[in-house]
Amino acid sequence: MADSALQNIPSVYEPSLFGTYSKKIGMWLFLLSDTLTFGALLYAYSYGRISTPDWPTPFHSESIINATIMTAFLLTSSLTMVLAVRASVHRDAKMQTIWLLATMLCGTGFIVLHGREWSNLIAEGLSLPMFPKVPHHQVAAEFANVSKTVPQFAATFFGLTGMHMLHVTLGVIYLGVVALRRKFIPILLVLWLAAWLGTPAYSPFHYGAHILLIAAIVCGIILWLKPKVYDSSDVEVAGLYWHFVDLVWMFIFPLVYLMSAKILH
Amino acid sequence: MDTFQQALAEQVAEQHRHHGKALFFYVWGALLAMTAIEVYLTYQSMQPVKMLAILLGLSFIKAALIIGYFMHLKYEVSRMKWLTMCSVVACLILMTIFFFPDAKRIIDLGVK
Numbered sequence: 497m498a499d500s501a502l503q504n505i506p507s508v509y510e511p512s513l514f515g516t517y518s519k520k521i522g523m524w525l526f527l528l529s530d531t532l533t534f535g536a537l538l539y540a541y542s543y544g545r546i547s548t549p550d551w552p553t554p555f556h557s558e559s560i561i562n563a564t565i566m567t568a569f570l571l572t573s574s575l576t577m578v579l580a581v582r583a584s585v586h587r588d589a590k591m592q593t594i595w596l597l598a599t600m601l602c603g604t605g606f607i608v609l610h611g612r613e614w615s616n617l618i619a620e621g622l623s624l625p626m627f628p629k630v631p632h633h634q635v636a637a638e639f640a641n642v643s644k645t646v647p648q649f650a651a652t653f654f655g656l657t658g659m660h661m662l663h664v665t666l667g668v669i670y671l672g673v674v675a676l677r678r679k680f681i682p683i684l685l686v687l688w689l690a691a692w693l694g695t696p697a698y699s700p701f702h703y704g705a706h707i708l709l710i711a712a713i714v715c716g717i718i719l720w721l722k723p724k725v726y727d728s729s730d731v732e733v734a735g736l737y738w739h740f741v742d743l744v745w746m747f748i749f750p751l752v753y754l755m756s757a758k759i760l761h
Numbered sequence: 762m763d764t765f766q767q768a769l770a771e772q773v774a775e776q777h778r779h780h781g782k783a784l785f786f787y788v789w790g791a792l793l794a795m796t797a798i799e800v801y802l803t804y805q806s807m808q809p810v811k812m813l814a815i816l817l818g819l820s821f822i823k824a825a826l827i828i829g830y831f832m833h834l835k836y837e838v839s840r841m842k843w844l845t846m847c848s849v850v851a852c853l854i855l856m857t858i859f860f861f862p863d864a865k866r867i868i869d870l871g872v873k
Binding site for chain 2: 514727746750751754
C-alpha cells in the first residue's frame with residue numbers, strides 16, 4: 497500500500513526510490529554504518545570471551561539489578577519517544593516537548609546508573625591504564641589479577657559500554673536541541689559544570705564531562721548558523737537515532753552483563 | 762526542505778497518524794516481559810551455550826520489535842526494508858564466519 501501511495505506525489509523530480517524523505521534515508525544509512533561499529537565491538541568482546549578460558553564473571557546481583565533498571569529506563573524512553581513522534585505528527589507541540597523531555601529524563605537516568613556502575617567497578621580495581629589511579633583503595637580479590645591475566649576483559653567492557661554511553665549522551669543532547677532549541681545550550685553548560693565539578697579528579701567522568709562542553713559549542717554554532725523550528729520529520733529522524741541506541745543495548749545487556757553474572761550457590 | 766521533500770514528509774506523517782497508541786504500549790510491555798525472562802534465566806544454572814542461544818534469540822525478537830514498530834520499518838516500502846536489513850545482516854554474517862571459528866581455534870590449539 498505504502499509503495500503505491502508514495503508514487504502519487506506530483507513533482508519535477510523523479511520519485512523517491514525508498515518512498516520517504518532524504519534526511520530519514522540519511523539517518524538510516526548512518527545507523528547502518530553505526531551497526532557495524534557496534535557489531536565490531538560486540539564481536540571483539542565475544543571473541544575474547546570465547547577464546548579466554550578464565551573470563552571473569554564480576555557482575556553480582558546488585559550489578560544485574562542495576563543493569564536491569566537501566567534496561568527498563570531505555571525501553572521506557574523508547575516508548576516516550578514514539579509518543580513524542582505521535583504528538584509531533586498530530587501537531588501537538590506541547591505534548592511533543594513533554595514526551596521529548598521524558599525521553600531525555602529516562603536517558604539521563606540510564607547515564608547516571610551506568611556511571612555509578614562504572615565508578616563501582618573502577619573502585620573495586622577493574623580499570624584501564626588510561627584511567628587515573630584511584631587513591632587509597634583496595635583492589636577486590638576477583639580483580640587482583642584480571643589486569644594481568646585477562647586484560648582484554650576491561651578493554652572490551654569499557655570500550656563497548658563506553659561507546660554506548662557516549663551514544664546515549666549524544667542522543668540526550670540531540671533530543672534536547674530538537675525539544676528546546678537555543679534554550680538547551682545554557683542547560684547543557686550547567687550540566688557540564690555539574691558533571692565536571694561534581695566528580696573527583698580521579699574519575700574518568702571528570703574529563704569525560706568535557707564532551708558536554710564540546711557539544712554545547714557545536715550545537716550553539718549549528719543553531720546560530722541554521723536556526724529553525726523542528727517539525728515532525730526532525731522528531732522522527734531523532735527518534736530513529738534514539739531507538740537505535742535502545743536496540744544496541746538489547747544485545748549488550750545479555751552478552752556483557754547476563755552472560756558474566758556471578759552466580760552464588 | 763523543497764516541496765517534494767515536504768510532500769513526502771507530510772505523507773509519512775499521515776501514515777503515522779493512523780497508528781494507534783495502544784500498539785506501542787503492547788510492544789513496550791512485550792519488551793519489558795522479555796527482559797524479565799532474560800534476567801530470570803540468568804539464575805537458572807543453565808549450560809552457557811544453551812543460555813547464550815536463548816538470550817540471543819530473545820534479543821533478536823526484541824530487536825525486531827524495536828525496528829519494526831518503534832523505528833517504523835514495518836510500514837516502510839519494501840525496497841527500504843530489504844535493502845537496509847539484507848545489507849546489515851550480510852555484514853554481520855561475514856563477521857561471524859571470520860571471527861568465531863578463529864576464536865574457537867585458539868581454545869582448541871592453545872595460544873602459541
